[in-house]
Structures are given as structure tokens and as C-alpha cells.
Amino acid sequence: MRVLHVISEMGAGGAEALVAGMALAGGDVGWESAVASGPGFRLESLRAAEIPVFAVPLARRSPLGVLRAVRAARVAVRRFRPDVVVAHNVSASLVARLAARRPVVTVFHGVAEADVPGAVRVLRRVSSVVVSVASAARDRLRDAGLDSVVIPNAAFPSTPAVDRATVRARLGTPLDVPVALCPARLEPQKRHDVLLDAWAQIPGDCELWLAGDGSLRADLEARADGRVRFLGTRTDVRDLFEAADVTVLTSDWEGMPIALLESLAAGRPIVASDVDGVREVLSGGGGVLVPRRNPGQTARALRGLLFSPAARSVAASHDGTADAHALMKSYDELLRTVLEGR
Incomplete structure (x- = not known):
């Protein structure tokens, strides 16, 4: 055929x-x-x-x-x-x-x-x-x-080309610094403004990696603090999952985001808006759903995972997806x- x-x-x-x-x-x-x-x-x-x-x-x-x-x-x-x-x-x-x-x-x-x-x-x-x-x-x-x-x-099977330590070294991020990764285009649907408002409520030595580019980049860069890394469009997102600790997505709507399926395959827990296909991805576990457009609850969920390896291990467990x-x-x-x- x-x-x-x-x-x-x-x-x-x-x-x-x-x-x-x-x-x-x-x-x-x-x-x-x-x-x-x-x-x-x-x-x-x-x-x-x-x-x-x-x-x-x-x-x-x-x-x-x-x-x-x-x-x-x-x-x-x-x-x-x-x-x-x-x-x-x-x-x-x-x-x-x-x-x-x-x-x-x-x-x-x-x-x-x-x-x-x-x-x-x-x-x-x-x-x-x-x-x-x-x-x-x-x-x-x-x-x-x-x-x-x-x-x-x-998510189609893939193996990270580069290990966690190498990826972090390339980005200048120490191994002991907690990292949240948002793999999403910088467009209105993805609501990075909500994510940055949440990030401002998380104290301490940690980093937020934004893997993606788009029309909102300049506006988002203007409001982000120094702990936010704008990585642009990446061809190595699977490696970034390996190097990060938590995946976060604060979209207004989604179909069924493959990025979250890839995060689960990499064993990374997820904090994401409770919308449509995201709810289905996490129906068997694998992370924390938060109300849409709610920086406060997004911040609380991220804090609970970023600074606790034990909490991340529990949150990452799931029943599997297609x-x-x-x-x-x-x-x-x-x-x-x-x-x-x-």
C-alpha cells in the first residue's frame, strides 16, 4: 500500500x-x-x-x-x-x-x-x-x-543520543540543579505566560527550559527571570527529557500531545493543565493535572516535584499508554x- x-x-x-x-x-x-x-x-x-x-x-x-x-x-x-x-x-x-x-x-x-x-x-x-x-x-x-x-x-521508540551529564554540561547547568522542561512552541495556545507566572512563585536554585520558538518569544523573554532558559527550536528534545527532572505544559487546549507521551517514555513526571487530551495521557498516572490558567496550583505542583526525587519517582509511575x-x-x-x- x-x-x-x-x-x-x-x-x-x-x-x-x-x-x-x-x-x-x-x-x-x-x-x-x-x-x-x-x-x-x-x-x-x-x-x-x-x-x-x-x-x-x-x-x-x-x-x-x-x-x-x-x-x-x-x-x-x-x-x-x-x-x-x-x-x-x-x-x-x-x-x-x-x-x-x-x-x-x-x-x-x-x-x-x-x-x-x-x-x-x-x-x-x-x-x-x-x-x-x-x-x-x-x-x-x-x-x-x-x-x-x-x-x-x-510515542515512537527512540534512544537519547546524549546522556544527562553531557546535555547539562553543554547548557551550563550543574547536575544538582532541578530542571523543569516545557517542550512547546511559543504561541498563545501554550500559555507560557501562565507558566512564567507560576515560575515566579518558585524560589530557589532551579531552571526552567523552554524548548521551542514562536511569535511570543520577545514578550516572554522580557518578563522572564534569569532562571528561565530559552532554548529555541530543538532537534534533541529526547535528550532534553533525559537531562530534565520534570516536564510542564500549561496549554489552553491540546489534542493528545506527543511530547507528554515522550516524557512518560523517558520516565519524567509531568505537571500539565487539565485539558482534553492531556487528561487522557495522564489517566493512568504519570504526573499531576492542574486547573487551566492557574499559576498558583501550577507552582505548587512543580515545587512538590522539582525538589523531591522521591515525589518524582512516585509521580512518574503510570499504567502505560498506546x-x-x-x-x-x-x-x-x-x-x-x-x-x-x-
Whole structure:
């Protein structure tokens, strides 16, 4: 089965991690995979594995931007000749439908609550089947009038390339300094303002690492204290999990963040907003849920873990989440069913 993934870019986000993992693991379930996307560092690993990569410019929210993306996607379809297209999120699904006379399976990673009705209007018209990455995402779509299949996200296996001591030495952080890591783009959804307000309430010698970049960086740098490290976009987040003590995420909404699944795989406890897919990730343990937009409770949860190895060990224990093998099997069964029903 020839599977073409279409996505806006291949940078540091969770959807991008899923595409890379699925493309690289596709051979295990009998796929020939290709990726059509804008730029991003994850394309390097795909090219190294000889997975075809096709350049598709970001589908800006304008007719001209969509037209350019469709033209580039048509080239990818013509050259790769996929049996099925897997499009990640709404704009990629629109581009895929306009570019390919093939079944389009949409992976819905989530949008802000206010954007759900608009997403449903588009997906009804362009998608053969919609996959929600979490039950909460399915429920939001269903409430807006669209049924979907749930295939929970999973973290693909990886081994840190660099050990804890080496990573900390490179960043100039002593081994005995407690570190919280926030792996998230510096964009409004992620609510780093809440995190910085919480961090200001945590005294002592500790560091907050912000792994990600975005439109809010200058504003956040202006309000952060000297214990906050802005690391920018990273290609070594798995190494950062190894070097940190706690993972923190204060988002307003999430689908099912793969970064948190990777944190659990690395044995790092999590402090995160009690929202949608995050709640599902931590349903079997692995960390502490805090109310959304609540710096005080976020600070208390972080204090309880940062300065107590015993508390971190207890918090990190969990019942496990979906693994990559189960994810690939579920997608394979779904795609083959879609093709049989054409």
C-alpha cells in the first residue's frame, strides 16, 4: 500500500513527530510511504531512510496560498502515485482533496474550541474518514455533527543520543540543579505566560527550559527571570527529557500531545493543565493535572516535584499508554478498509 502523508511542515510539533514516526515505521506494516510538506528538520531523517519527500509550501489562509499548495501537492501525487492520502489537520486535508483523486484520511490533531465548527464544515466535504487522536477530540467533533474514529497518539521508540551529564554540561547547568522542561512552541495556545507566572512563585536554585520558538518569544523573554532558559527550536528534545527532572505544559487546549507521551517514555513526571487530551495521557498516572490558567496550583505542583526525587519517582509511575506498534496496526487496518470500500 502506497501512503502519502500531507502536512503543513515537518518541524518540532507533535503532528510532525507522528508523521515522521509513521513514515519510518510504515515498512513494518507493508507500506511504501512518502511525505509532502513544507520545510522542517524532521525531513532529514526521512531522506536518510530513502523515504520520498515532496516540497509543498505552507497553505496560508488565502486563496493564492491554497492554490500554490495544491499545485505542489499534485506534483507529489503524480510522481508517487499513492493509493491513499493521510492528511494531518484541516488545511492539509483541503489541499489533499483538491490535489488527489484518492481517498483522503484526515488525522485531526485538534483545534481551539471556537474553531471546531469551521473545521467540521471543511472535513465533511474533503475527508473520506476522520481520525481523532484522542477521545476528547472525537467528542468535540461529534458535538459539532461529525463522526470520527479514535486512534490514540503514541510515542515512537527512540534512544537519547546524549546522556544527562553531557546535555547539562553543554547548557551550563550543574547536575544538582532541578530542571523543569516545557517542550512547546511559543504561541498563545501554550500559555507560557501562565507558566512564567507560576515560575515566579518558585524560589530557589532551579531552571526552567523552554524548548521551542514562536511569535511570543520577545514578550516572554522580557518578563522572564534569569532562571528561565530559552532554548529555541530543538532537534534533541529526547535528550532534553533525559537531562530534565520534570516536564510542564500549561496549554489552553491540546489534542493528545506527543511530547507528554515522550516524557512518560523517558520516565519524567509531568505537571500539565487539565485539558482534553492531556487528561487522557495522564489517566493512568504519570504526573499531576492542574486547573487551566492557574499559576498558583501550577507552582505548587512543580515545587512538590522539582525538589523531591522521591515525589518524582512516585509521580512518574503510570499504567502505560498506546504503543507505536498498536498505532501502526490500527492505521493499517483503517486504511485498508477505506481502500476496500472505494
